Amino acid sequence: MQTHTIIQQRGSRPTPRETAILRSLMGMQPGQIATRESVEGWDEMQGYPDGGAYGYDVVGYPGYDTVGTWYKPWTWGQHSGPAAPPPAAMMPFRPPMMMPQPPRPIGPPTLPTGAYQALQSGPRRLLSYMGLGSLSWTNSTTETELPMVAEPQAAFRGRRLVIAQAKSEGAVGILAVVSDPLTVSGMPQTPAPNVDAPVEMFEASTTYSMLDLQIATSATQITLGISVSSIPTSGETVNVSAGLYGEWLR
Numbered sequence: 001m002q003t004h005t006i007i008q009q010r011g012s013r014p015t016p017r018e019t020a021i022l023r024s025l026m027g028m029q030p031g032q033i034a035t036r037e038s039v040e041g042w043d044e045m046q047g048y049p050d051g052g053a054y055g056y057d058v059v060g061y062p063g064y065d066t067v068g069t070w071y072k073p074w075t076w077g078q079h080s081g082p083a084a085p086p087p088a089a090m091m092p093f094r095p096p097m098m099m100p101q102p103p104r105p106i107g108p109p110t111l112p113t114g115a116y117q118a119l120q121s122g123p124r125r126l127l128s129y130m131g132l133g134s135l136s137w138t139n140s141t142t143e144t145e146l147p148m149v150a151e152p153q154a155a156f157r158g159r160r161l162v163i164a165q166a167k168s169e170g171a172v173g174i175l176a177v178v179s180d181p182l183t184v185s186g187m188p189q190t191p192a193p194n195v196d197a198p199v200e201m202f203e204a205s206t207t208y209s210m211l212d213l214q215i216a217t218s219a220t221q222i223t224l225g226i227s228v229s230s231i232p233t234s235g236e237t238v239n240v241s242a243g244l245y246g247e248w249l250r
Helices: 016-026
Strands: 125-137 145-150 156-167 176-184 222-228 238-249
Touching: 125 145, 125 156, 125 222, 145 176, 156 176, 156 222, 222 238
Parallel strands: none
Antiparallel strands: 125 238, 145 222, 156 238, 176 222
């Protein structure tokens, strides 16, 4: 003979008389099995809010009874005994400092390729500058084109050329141009070396003037030729100076 229980409570069973009374109140036939979802207002009768015991209203997940004991979801029918607690409840408590930690790297931090720590031997790159020289034209100058020649004492990579010019009042109309291109180790740093360029392209106030020049090694010549459209008259002068901003490679 199959016996039925109404609810599971600490592994106890109601008497057959209690079962018959509850079945009569619920309108259940002998042998009929019902779930808690089929009983209207079951949660409210147990004193739980809508959504099940303490919010656990998903079939297949355990809920708490009024004293906090874990059971399988409320069922009608065969009594199967208390369910095992969920895995999370079985895990022992561990303080945060006792939790497993990922392995820490051993040794100094790794630097990117080409980077060196301060006071560490190896090549380094410093933002620096180097002058190319100054030129001057007077009425005694015989050549309209004059060269600038510089030799860096360490590897240098030019990134911006700056040319400044100063003219006396009577020489304002004299045009100055770059007639011999900027050259590093005999290699012109322009794709059009035979074409003159105005010095105004390289004024200090010019924007978009960044260059990507070849590296000049130690004792390698960097040359630049400047020409004027005419020789100044007596008492007049045209002065031009130039320099490079760039990277000093050490």
